[in-house]
Amino acid sequence: MGKTFLFLWVALLVFPGPERPSWAATLGHDSLCVEDGEITAQPVQSKDLHEDFEKQIRSLLKDLEKLEKEAKEKMTKEILPYLREEIERIKKWLKEFRLDKEKEDQPERIRV
Numbered sequence: 001m002g003k004t005f006l007f008l009w010v011a012l013l014v015f016p017g018p019e020r021p022s023w024a025a026t027l028g029h030d031s032l033c034v035e036d037g038e039i040t041a042q043p044v045q046s047k048d049l050h051e052d053f054e055k056q057i058r059s060l061l062k063d064l065e066k067l068e069k070e071a072k073e074k075m076t077k078e079i080l081p082y083l084r085e086e087i088e089r090i091k092k093w094l095k096e097f098r099l100d101k102e103k104e105d106q107p108e109r110i111r112v
Helices: 002-014 047-105
Strands: 031-034 039-041
Antiparallel strands (some): 031 039
């Protein structure tokens, strides 16, 4: 679903059309009616344009896969080790804090 959404988004971004079409007036017809009332035939995409668009989509997908790999590598090599160190530091601090707290809570023994 993610790739389909990306494909549609790129398609809308790359081919917004030269004019904003209005399809309401052409229901049941094979022509495209533009806002100024001029009726024109639907543009036929050439094979080269279609192939170029597919190449661009493939290139974008490869770039996304590359970014995913880079993000995963950064996460495993940089972020997770840092978080582990911080967790250990906090555990150590908490242990020392508990020991200090226990010392404060113990009543002093009176020697007789």
